[in-house]
Amino acid sequence: MEPVNATLVAESGDVCWLRADVALAAAARREAGRLARGVCLPEARVADLELCVTELATNLLKYADDGSLVLRVVRSRDRAAMECLSLDSGPGIADVQRALRDGMSASGSLGVGMGTVTRLADVSGVHSLHGRGTAVYARFWAEEPFAPVGPVDVGGLTRPIGGEQVCGDGWAVRTAGDGDALLLLMCDGLGHGPLAARAAERARSAFRDSRRTEPAAVLADVHQALRGTRGAAVAIALVDPTARRVRLSGAGNVSALVATPDGRSSLPSLPGIVGVQLPRPRTFEAAFPPGAALIMHSDGLNDRWKPADFPGLFGQAPALVAAQIFNQAAVRRDDAGIVVAVHRQP
The missing domain is CATH 3.60.40.10 (PPM-type phosphatase domain)
Known part of the structure; x- marks a missing residue:
């Protein structure tokens, strides 16, 4: 075929992996804020992202056997966003829909729960396998939310x-x-x-x-x-x-x-x-x-x-x-x- 013009859709970018330990929440907030400001997220959205990673870090330490938080800069079709991912190796979430209700907290100590992650993020999702582990995903766009083309x-x-x-x-x-x-x-x-x-x-x-x-x-x-x-x-x-x-x-x-x-x-x-x-x-x-x-x-x-x-x-x-x-x-x-x-x- 003849050569054609092409547009970059997405690619691997800056990624920060943080293992679950006692300092996870503070480290995640610091790195999330640094990366988010680097792609010009508005300060209000930086605050939302920091709250999101704090909740994910707290959940990892309280409920997961082992895990990591991943912070990633996303560049897609000349737009930028921040992604945060929580990955753990178990025990899994027995009732995902219940966990996603805003204000639900398994222990009651944090008071915001996974529902807040869903509410604050532009795009989010959870997938859990009983006894094997859970992945939680949230994306925050630097501008207005952007739907895939x-x-x-x-x-x-x-x-x-x-x-x-x-x-x-x-x-x-x-x-x-x-x-x-x-x-x-x-x-x-x-x-x-x-x-x-x-x-x-x-x-x-x-x-x-x-x-x-x-x-x-x-x-x-x-x-x-x-x-x-x-x-x-x-x-x-x-x-x-x-x-x-x-x-x-x-x-x-x-x-x-x-x-x-x-x-x-x-x-x-x-x-x-x-x-x-x-x-x-x-x-x-x-x-x-x-x-x-x-x-x-x-x-x-x-x-x-x-x-x-x-x-x-x-x-x-x-x-x-x-x-x-x-x-x-x-x-x-x-x-x-x-x-x-x-x-x-x-």
Whole structure:
């Protein structure tokens, strides 16, 4: 296909992971305020965000076996927002709807409850698995609340390996022409730390700059850009909601699948290292009906999970889908990254 103009839809941005400990609430408020002011959230919204993360931190310490708070800067179609995520490993919420009632507090001590998170955030969601863990999601836009454009919504999450400040994984999403089709990049820079992060950032830059729409052609552009780096595992997917198809071309250890209520369809990548040794590209296809979700992730997550393990998840916002799969499947010390595209029901 001929080169086309493209618009960046979303990509991995600044992410702060905070483990649950006695200082979590204070640390979360401080980091949330710093990041929010950096993307020019109004002071009233900064205060709402700080209250939200305080509630999430307090709940983690009181009720969860173990967990983390994640604060992330979101940039989507030239707009900015703050996302906060609470992830824990159990015991789960027995009655999610009751927990979301404004003013409900299991212990009565905080007095605001999870309902306040839902009320204050522009977008929010909760998914809980009995005995396995809960993911809570809230987004605060810097301007007026912004609804997704088109039938496919996207979100993702990254985490650096323990002891590192930067992540060697990255993802990005851009438009693919004048229709609703989107191109997704998932990249895992070889190794860990700054050199892996540099490869991932260069891959994202090449993906943003490429005007190709065929996954194999975009992969070739990324391969050229990564020459001279340590290389990366990279997969490029073209999501076409009109044709209800996904096409993917990749090299290296990146997992991709389409999850539907009936199961999952895998989209393999070939052996190789993008930027070092790229095999002759091949493109694989799968159906992408309404209600389906495309999930792409690095080897920082194991690939043994099944869509049936997550009842009720795939109707949620993509960032929450990514967070709960991350919560359940991540290798605890490794770099990890995941990007999710959800085909919303008409």
